[in-house]
Amino acid sequence: MNELSLATPAEPGQSIVSARGLxxxxxxxxxxxxxxxxxxxxxxxxxxxxxxxxxxTALNAMLGLTNCEGTIRVLGEDPFAQRAKLMENxxxxxxxxxxxxxxxxxxxxxxxxxxxxxxxQEKAHSFLxxxxxxxxxxxxxxxxxxxxxxxxAVVMAIDAKLLVLDEPTLGLDITYRKRFYRRLLEDYMTxxxxxxxxxxxxxxxxxxxxxxxxxxxxxxxxxxxMETVNDKFTQLVITDPAHLEAxxxxxxxxxxxxxxxxxxxxxxxxxxxxxxxGALSTPTLSDLFVALMQRPTANPETAR
Numbered sequence: 001m002n003e004l005s006l007a008t009p010a011e012p013g014q015s016i017v018s019a020r021g022l023x024x025x026x027x028x029x030x031x032x033x034x035x036x037x038x039x040x041x042x043x044x045x046x047x048x049x050x051x052x053x054x055x056x057t058a059l060n061a062m063l064g065l066t067n068c069e070g071t072i073r074v075l076g077e078d079p080f081a082q083r084a085k086l087m088e089n090x091x092x093x094x095x096x097x098x099x100x101x102x103x104x105x106x107x108x109x110x111x112x113x114x115x116x117x118x119x120x121q122e123k124a125h126s127f128l129x130x131x132x133x134x135x136x137x138x139x140x141x142x143x144x145x146x147x148x149x150x151x152x153a154v155v156m157a158i159d160a161k162l163l164v165l166d167e168p169t170l171g172l173d174i175t176y177r178k179r180f181y182r183r184l185l186e187d188y189m190t191x192x193x194x195x196x197x198x199x200x201x202x203x204x205x206x207x208x209x210x211x212x213x214x215x216x217x218x219x220x221x222x223x224x225x226m227e228t229v230n231d232k233f234t235q236l237v238i239t240d241p242a243h244l245e246a247x248x249x250x251x252x253x254x255x256x257x258x259x260x261x262x263x264x265x266x267x268x269x270x271x272x273x274x275x276x277x278g279a280l281s282t283p284t285l286s287d288l289f290v291a292l293m294q295r296p297t298a299n300p301e302t303a304r
Contacts, residue, residue, distance in 0.1 A: 016194045063079060089161040091155070202285040
């Protein structure tokens, strides 16, 4: 298989996040290899990568939790040097287990009101209307579904220009995961706000993403708008084995066998060339993730 070339970063409007030559090492191991990217305002980004790929380090750099070589600016500020100032307009939410379980709901809201200048207790309580959650309840007594509702209320009550969600629905069933993302999209997102989401359940957030970033072994191997992804990549299912070699000659970036059929994914190949060879479709994000996140190999047969 041919190796995918590095994608060009999205064209910035007024960038919320801008990085140039971003590098980070732990001891002798370099975990970020000179990343360049811009994240404009009003976009919903998915940052996708395997465990250990570097996405958490990249997030920490944006949040000012670690310093790096190169430059990174968030809302025009150096996040490591100006973290306290930056956090006035940035919110970071990890998985629901991060909520302090020993507090009552009203105590949690009071704590957040003291910590974050743009958190509104009034909004948070209003977002819980119609749920079974009461202010006197302790977080530790809430079910996972109720925890997701509380988590969502916390998120939407913060008036932040950049909201970073790191595996926000980890451990929740599919009903609550879908509800979480849909309400976030419908009740929170505006043209002035930017969302950056990391998750392993990529198909569940595909409907809401405007842009995607794939990070593999410290390199940004894909960074583009979703509409461009749909135009650039094509999935081909070979319906007649006689067409397989002709399809391989067009250099797919990925090939596998599913239920006895050969499936190939192509990067930038004209669909008119592929149409006579089998059934065409746009790959899902999870299919694209599998295709592009495999490590390069010197033996094309092994890659298949």
